[in-house]
Amino acid sequence: MTDRDDLDMLAAEFVLGTLDARERAAVAVRRQSEPDLDEMITAWERRLSALADEVTPVTPDPELYQQIEQHIDALETRLAGADTDSHDKSNVVSLHKRLRRWQWSTALASAAAMVLVAVLIFQPAPEQRPQSFVAVFQQNDQQPAFMLSVDLNNRQMQIRPVTAEPMQGKSYQMWIKADSLGPNPRSLGVLSDNFELERAALHDYDPELLKEATFGISVEPEGGSPTGQPTGPAIHGYLYPVADEAPGPSH
Amino acid sequence: MSEPFSSSTTGRASSGSESPSQPVSPDQISELLKGVAAKDRSAFATLYEATAPKLLGTIIRILNNRGWAEEVVHDTYIKIWRKADQFDATKASAITWMVTIARNGAIDELRKQPASRKAPEDELNQLASKEPNAQSQVENQQTVNRLNLCLEELEKDRRDMVRLAYLNGWSRADLATHFDQPVNTVKTWLHRALKQLKGCLTP
Structure with missing residues (x-):
């Protein structure tokens, strides 16, 4: 058997799918x-x-398309934000529209009692123009429970409770999920009583x-999820860029 | 719905509702994909409607879990949105290109955390009960017939191996267990079967 035959069989x-994870990678x-x-693979x-x-x-399920759309909204908004010279108010206006749609669709999507979180990411653009991202997860038109700001440069995040309060016998646990991390969310840690995470959580x-x-x-049992995966009601979302004079989430 | 952070309550997949397959021609799918490459959201919506049942069906068969499969469908359409401009119509049909992204995503997921095959017999029955789709979605009927003819020429065990691997995502190890053969023998059989297929398909 020639090397070329071997390569063709590989x-x-x-394509057949019979290789193990390492060989596939x-x-x-x-x-x-x-x-x-x-070319052999394509053939x-x-x-x-x-x-x-x-x-x-x-x-x-119809919800799946909504989720994909939201994800694409987030991707495209981020690209638009990166391309635009002047981060003017139009960004903010479209953001607000999206927020409303999100509130509506999130409320529809789940009947579970959920905590609310807003995520803000502040990221200095190359020309030192600060660029911030926001995602708001909202349920039942209430105020967000948390705001999370992330400084991408030093990978620090800060969690500010808005309406969230410590719950007796329960803990809030923070998770991250991304394509490259595999199918399951990874824990970033359990929030302390002061709503803090370890400084190295994002390192x-x-x-x-x-x-x-x-x-x-x-929301997890006190001390965090016993399984290593979220077990309680959870919320999630993608990040949206906003103008650098970042408004607080409306309402 | 598939929420990345929801607790894992998804059970084994039910067969789900079957779609009244929208007959969309390969040319139309190719056109839609061009629209997606130009970031046309309405082309994307139409493309999704026309192809998502096919991709979800493909992925569910591999992962055997609907919630998990919908997450892979989500990832697949994000990749399609991002990479549509890389689609080369001279190399593959549009739907083959999309099915390839879906299958690769599903098999990568499966290999990362292999679920034990609880009901291989079900999957074998599924193989036996295949019904030709009235409206071929992936390839023209001639191509399908030709591959089927070539598959028929294989010994039954080898034919089953190829189909269980391609359609159900069985690894060499899964096949070795089920066919009660060493993994290396399975590999040899697969290679022989694939070479025979290639020879049969080469004009």
């Missing part, structure tokens, strides 16, 4: 710099694609990842 098994990296391998995708024809379609996370990530806060 491509074939990559290695092939995914190699194909970026090996056009031969990349196998074409050869086997007709197999997918026998899959029975399953209609997704393991790249600023680029933080911009893409979803943050969440869940």
Whole structure:
């Protein structure tokens, strides 16, 4: 068997899906710099694609599309924010519109009692123009329970309670989720009685990842989730950029 | 709905509601994808409507868990939104390109935390009971028929292996357990089957 045959079989098994996680990751990296391998993979995708024809379609829940739209809103707003010279009020106006839609859809989406959180990320742009991001998670038109501000440069975050109060026998736990972190949220820690997290909570996370990530806060048994995953009611959302004269969340 | 932070209450997937598949031609899907590359949100919405049931069906079959599968569908459409401009119509059909992103996402997820295969017999029955879709969504009927003819030429065990791997996301180890063979034998059988398929499909 020639090396080329071996390579073709590697491509074939990559497409078939039978490689293990490490082998898959290695092939995914190699194909970026090996056009031969990349072409073989594409050829196998074409050869086997007709197999997918026998899959029975399953209609997704309508909420799924709303979530995808919100995610894209967040991505596009961030891009627009990066491209715009003057961070004028129009950003703020569109933000407010989105906030209203979010409140509405979040309220619809879940009947569970939820805590509320606002996330603010302040990020100095290259030309030292401060750029901030905000995401508000709101339920039942109440005030946000928390505001979270993140300084991407030194990876520090600050949590300010707005209406949230310590709960007897319960703890608030902070989570992060991103594509590159795998399917499950990771704990950033349990909030102290003063609503603080350890200073190093974000140190393991790249600023680029933080911009893409979803943050969440869940209500857990005292001391934090016993399972390592959120067990109580939780809320989450994506970040929106706002003008640097960042307004507080409306209402 | 699939909430990233919700507690993991999602059970094994039910087969879900079946969509009355909207017949959208491959050319239309390709056009929609071009629109998405130009950041046209309404093209994206139409593309989602036309293709999401197919992608969710593909992913559910691999992950066997609806909540998990919907998260992968979410990630898949974000990737489609971001990478639509990288789609090359000379290399693949638009729907094949999308199914590939969906399958890669699902298999990567599965390999990261392999669920034990609780009901391999169900999955085998699923294989046996395949019904040809009246409206071929992925490929033209000729391509489907040709691949099926080539698959028929394989020995039954090898044919089942290829389909269980591609459609249900079985790893070499899963196949080795079920077919009661060493992993290396499975690998050899897979390679023989794949080469035979390639030979049969090459004009």
